[in-house]
Amino acid sequence: MWGLGCVCAKPLSFERRNCVSQVKAVNVEIQVVLGRSTLPMQQLLRMGRGAVIPLDTAVNDEVWILANNHPIARGEIQINDEKISIAVTREANVYDFMAGGQ
Incomplete structure (x- = not known):
């Protein structure tokens, strides 16, 4: 999964761990x-x-997933029993979202 993850060469300091927490x-x-x-x-x-x-969307088109109004991913609608959920399919392209693209 993409996001805020990082690979650190050395252990984080107490202050840094507290900030991450x-x-x-x-x-x-x-x-x-x-x-x-x-x-x-x-x-x-x-x-x-x-x-x-x-x-402007077809039945099988991916939906946009936003975090605090910023596009972060694309996904597919899933319906299980009475619940609707979204399965993340890929990272979002911000420029496509701003242009109203699919």
């Missing part, structure tokens, strides 16, 4: 983006219960 305790908000859409404001204002918003 504090970082590991930080909560990160995770969001999953299924797709995007652009609508005229008039259409948005007319929407009510049951309205359908078309997305």
